[in-house]
Amino acid sequence: MASDLQINSIPLSSLSFEFRSILSCLDSKKILPSDGPDRLPRDWRGLTSLLNISIEIVGTISEHPEKTGKVLDLWMQRNDGTATLGKLLEYLERLDRFDVYDDLLDLVKRRNLSLSNANQVALINSQPAPQPQNDLITFEDVEAGYPQFYDAYVLYAAEDSSFVNDLLNRMRTKGFKLCTINDLVPGHQTPYGPVAQLIETRCHRIILVYSPEFLNSPDNKFFSDHAQAVGIESKKRNIIPIIYRECQVPANLRYYHKLKYQPHELWYDFWEKLSKSLEVHRAIVRSSQSAVNITELISDKAPVNNGYLMNNSHNLTVSRTTISDITTDKVDISDSRSLDSISQSSGALKSSKRGSVSRLLRFFKPNKQKSKLKCAVDA
Known part of the structure; x- marks a missing residue:
């Protein structure tokens, strides 16, 4: 061997x-x-x-x-x-x-x-194994030498390129990785295969920029239907519809919640809503990897057999940390009372309550002896 x-x-x-x-x-x-x-x-x-x-x-x-x-x-x-x-x-x-x-x-x-x-x-295997060319779809794939993953793929019509360029610049500035058909390396016979592969396995979200020209494109209709089928099969919300210009949304996507581009509305921050929509997947991943740690701080004083401390505090610290270590919530519970003081205070409280209740009962309770005596006199 x-x-x-x-x-x-x-x-x-x-x-x-x-x-x-x-x-x-x-x-x-x-x-x-x-x-x-x-x-x-x-x-x-x-x-x-x-x-x-x-x-x-x-x-x-x-x-x-x-x-x-x-x-x-x-x-x-x-x-x-x-x-x-x-x-x-x-x-x-x-x-x-x-x-x-x-x-x-x-x-x-x-x-x-x-x-x-x-x-x-x-x-x-001493030489680096070449990556199959079918997996190197985008320029970033070729530069890195292996497939890259993206926050979203953007589908749009050529007439809306200026808006999409603004969208890409804003979202990439916020740290999101987005790709479009312009990021594909040349040499593919048709864009259907590589774009479908990006939508299905490499992109968390699919952004659809709706306009009249978008709906007239057979390519965009195919990719939109494929993205919807992938979302139904994987049971996740992967489509982010954007109404850039007024148009009649297809029936199969009509009931999706949509973002409407309204640059002149002060109360409606379109770019913030789009950013939050892209952050949903990252938030889910962070919450799934959170952890809870419980640490017991033992005092220097020796405890009694039942666990209470004679003359010092017994602290329990509960902390919750996330994978990004952004926040740490701590709760400290301290109890410096001894067992004797707890027992005495508890007994005094019970006797005080018992005395108060007894006085109330005597006030409202009828005097049976006087009632019996009065009945005997009347007879």
């Missing part, structure tokens, strides 16, 4: 379907985090944290049927030499997923990788 050094050098691109089947166990979310100082999720989300994958891409992976496989693909597309079996086993140890770790090693032993086979695999 191959040595540990040979096993660790095996690239992930050479792993068979059996390996991926074992790693698919990471697709199911785990509630308890790892025991290490990082407190990482013990599933595919922890793997994305170790690989420093951006939160926008994590949101896209969460909608993928094979989440761990998608993470591995993104890792291998970096071509930095770190996507090896040894590095993967190291990450599994940090995530406390020793069950997957042992299963992978058992599979390696069953396959009995020989020295020549391991060296041959390493030699074949």
Whole structure:
């Protein structure tokens, strides 16, 4: 069997379907985090944290049927030499997923990788594997060497280019990644395939800029219908309709909530509403990765057997932190009363209440003895 050094050098691109089947166990979310100082999720989300994958891409992976496989693909597309079996086993140890770790090693032993086979695999994959050209759709894909993900794809008519350019400049200034048909690399036979791929797998939102010319375009009608079908299948709201110029919206999109471009209305901030609409997906991803930490601050004084402190305070701090570490809410509960003082005050309060109730009952309660005496005299 191959040595540990040979096993660790095996690239992930050479792993068979059996390996991926074992790693698919990471697709199911785990509630308890790892025991290490990082407190990482013990599933595919922890793997994305170790690989420093951006939160926008994590949101896209969460909608993928094979989440761990998608993470591995993104890792291998970096071509930095770190996507090896040894590095993967190291990450599994940090995530406390020793069950997957042992299963992978058992599979390696069953396959009995020989020295020549391991060296041959390493030699074949020593050169960076070229990315399939079908996945490099935009200029940013070519520049980065692997597919990019976008906050939105903008569909519009050529007559509305000036408005769309203003939209792109404003939203990109706010940090959003948007793409249009002008971002496609040349050489595609038709734009239908690459644009449909962007809408289906690479863009969180689809912005439709409605105008009379937009509705007269067969291309825009095809892409709009495809975007709506993708949203229905994935059960998410992926379409942001914008009424740039008055027109009759198609029946299948008539009941969508729309943003109307009204630049002269002071009470209606169109650009702010569009920005908030694009931020919805990011907010969902941030809230899904929030964590709650509870820390108990133990006092120097020795506690009594029942847990109360004799002469000092017992504090409980509850903190809630989000992935962006923007806010931290803390609540401190302090109780410096001793057990004896609590018991005495509680007893005094009960006796005081009991005395007050007794006086009220005596005031309203009729005197049975006097009533009986009066009846005897009358008789």
